[in-house]
Amino acid sequence: MACLRTPIFPTIITVMFVIALVALQGAVLHAGAADTFSADQPLSGSQKPLVSKRGKFALGFFQPVNSLHWYIGIWYNKIPGQVPVWVANRNFPVSNPELSSLTISTDGNMVLLDDSRSVVWSTNTMAITSSTVGVILDNGNLVLADASNTSVILWQSYNHFGNTWLPGGKLGRGELNGGSTSIVSWKTFSDPAPGLFSIVLDPNGTSQFFLLWNSTQQYVTSGNWTGHSFSNMPEMAPTNGYPNSMYVLDYVDGANGSYGLYDVKGDELTTRLILDATGRINVFTWTESKWILYWSAPKAQCDVYSLCGSFSVCTQGTQSCSCLHGFSEQYEGQWSQVFLMRKWFKKVAPVEGSLMAFRYRDVQTLTKNFSSKLGGGSFGSVFKGSLAEGTLVAVKKLEGFHQGEKQFRAEVSTLGTVRHVNLIRLLGFCSERTRMLLVYEYMPNASLDRYLFGSSHEPVLSWSTRYQIALGVARGLHYLHERCRDCIIHCDIKPENILLSDTFVPKVADFGLAKLMDRDFSRVLTTVRGTIGYLAPEWIAGTAITTKADVYSYGMVLFEIVSGMRNVRQRQDNTVYFFPLLVAMKLTEGNLKGLMDTRLGCDVDLVEVERVCRIACWCIQDEDSRPSMATVVQVLEGLVDVNVPPVPRSLDLVMEQSTYMEFSSELPSA
Incomplete structure (x- = not known):
């Protein structure tokens, strides 16, 4: 029987197709990985944090308790309170996480870019391959890895300690970690900048660890390694020495460096060793929904070197500092705060979300x-x-x-x-x-109404600033409505309750009338609350409300951002001008002339103006026709187009009962 010659070309095509399909699937899986970021998929403050594969740790932007600054950090994903275990930009916080991002630079390094696209932190390593990614691991280690093989680690946070030592981390000296490493306390409980206290392995070559003040003064030592424990810390010995210990400190003295290894028995135990801002080493374990203190050093708070400062005395019994005779306190209230914070964080349970x-x-x-x-x-x-x-x-x-x-x-x-x-x-x-x-x-630029309706002495907000304010408020409301544990309806959105930072970042404020709603319910019945002029019609009708009540109020604020005036004005002849009605009529006519605050002159983006006017009119439609705040955000970001809305029914009634005149004659003159 003669053999048939098999066509080679189709076979090659098939093989190439399979290879391409596998590569594409790999790319899709990589792109969707919840624990990885890359140059193509950076991590910004507007996104959810990355989470390690088994969900133990999260990586993202966070604010320390009582801090106004933002940092890139790692925290426990399944433990409430967002307890940070590592911070990247300790010395260089960012003010606007929405416009900042953690990404991969063109040279392959991991970098943090602020809102001006400047590098504020970098892994700064030379051993870079052509393509790299950042990955958060289940042991709390952030690594810079080869994109084609993430087991090839080029940089890791475990070699750059903050104030926390996680199980599996190696603290030591020599080539192992690229030089000596140390644990350094935060400056205060709310400031991750390096503080005065640190833990190091003796740089002179012995096997003991030192707790230092100001990088020089030794005041606590672990003692030398005895072969199964550190002489001053027998309770932290490895398993073979003290079989009942949950935590172990081991010591390795090798050719490429010496290091201590902090570890625990079993993967199910969550623990951390932290050097706090008051100079104490604490070992905590998470159990029964709270942090339990297992071990600490020094044993007495007053044994911390220079806790109270020069020319002072620390009294252990009363947990207080006082000046020596002839001296007075330099900073009033500083000592009481040290001990109050010490007591508060020793991790007493924080009240209402770490207040x-x-x-x-x-x-x-x-x-x-x-x-x-x-x-x-x-x-x-x-x-x-x-x-x-x-x-x-x-x-x-x-x-x-x-x-x-x-x-x-x-x-x-x-x-x-x-x-x-x-x-x-x-x-x-x-x-x-x-x-x-x-x-x-503190918000140094007060509230939005000051700039829209205030005196002529106030600076005029540019259109670009107004647009960013509108977008920022929308993002805040979207978070309240859809991303909190409970749905929160603010109930009183108005310019007076929109505060402005030093860079005019808007902050929704005054939650005294807010209503919490369980996510199992879509409506809530409550008494009328809010401010006349911003109240949705359903408030007046006495029906149960939804988040769409905030959407209506937000729409009314948008009109005022455009005009720079109150929506409702009454002239001396008792003629009433209602700006939203004018906007609705102008939109249907396709003519937006005369709507803008005349103080802006020609410095406006007419595409953005029309976008704002359209979404504002949609926001004040009947309740069922109003968009969600998530949709509003997408429209203002330019991701979703919005059609010309009909004249809202509530405005139809106004139009039937009165006539409208050109509102531009009432706008502030330049």
Whole structure:
């Protein structure tokens, strides 16, 4: 029988197709990996954190407790409270995580870019291949790896300790870690910058670890390695020496370097060794939904070197510092804060999402007895203050016990559990008898209404700034509605409740009227709350509300951002001008002339103006026709197009009962 000649070309095509298909599948799997970032898929503050394969650790942007700054860090993914175990940019925080990103640079290094696209942190290694990725591992180690083979590690966070030693990490000296490594405390409990305390392996070659103050003064030592334990730490011996110990410290003295190895028995145990801001080493384990202190050194707080500073005495019994005779305290309140913070974090359980509990007299001190008033409202007054480390704060002093207590509880229960760059940060509170105070981050540029409706002496906000404010508020509301544990309806969105940072980043504030709604429900019945002019029609009808009530209020704010004036104005002849009606009519006519704040001149983006006007009109439609805040964000980001909306039914009624005139004659003159 003759043999048939098999065509080679189709076979080659088939093989090439299979290879291409496998490569494509690999690329898709890689692109979707929840634990990896690359040059093509950077990690920004607007995205969810990356999570290690088994879900133990997360990598992303975070804010330390009571801090106004943002950092790239690693924390426990399944433990509440966002406990950081490593921070990349300790000395160089970023102010706007939404516009910052962790990515891979053109030279293959891992870099953190701020909102101006400047490099604020880098792995800065020379051993780079042509293509690399960043991966967060299940042991809490962040690695820079070869993209084609992630087992090839080019850099790892385990060689660059922060204030925490995780199981499996090697702390030592020599070529093993590219030189000596050390654990360095945070500057304060809210500032990850390097502090005064550190742990190092004796640089002179012995096997003992030193706890140092100011990199030079030794005041605690582990003792030398005896073969099965460190002489001053027998309870931390390896398994073969002390079989009942959960934690072990081992020591390896090799040709390429010497190091201590901190580890635990079993993968199910979650533990960490931390050098805190007050100079103490603490070993914690997570059990029964809380951190348990297993071991600490030095045993007494007053044994920490120079805890109270020069010319001072530390009293162990009362946990306090005092000056020697003839000397006075340099920084008032600094010592009391050291011991208060020490007691508070020893990890006492944080209240309402890691808020600080202030005493009334402490608040009196930080506000200089409420001497600098920033403003006031129906629930009380707001005062400027400063924490001991210099951080400026705004203190709201609630007045009227019954109403004030309701607002107090609403603010603490909502803001105490949320974190977002476009939501005001609640730092702490004071509740002593009828005294109720709330401590917030300080916003130097006050509220949006000051720039839209204020005096002619206020600077004019550019259109680009207004657009970013509109987008930032939308992002904050989207977070409240869809990304919090409970759905939060703000209930009082208006320019007065939109605060502005020093760079005009908007922060939604004043949650005293907010309503929490379980995600199993879509509506909630509540009494009418909010401000006339921003209230959705369903409030008046007395029906159960949804998040769409905030959408309506947000739409009304958008109109005012465009015009620079209140939506409703009454002239001397009692003629009423309603700006949203004018916008709706202009949109249907296809003519937006005369809508913009005339103070802006020609410095506007007409495409963005029309986009804002369209989405604003959609926001004030009947409830079922309003978009979600997620859709609003996508529209303002230019990702989704929006059609010309119909004239809202509520405005149809206005149009039937009155006539409208050109609103441009009422706009502020340039």
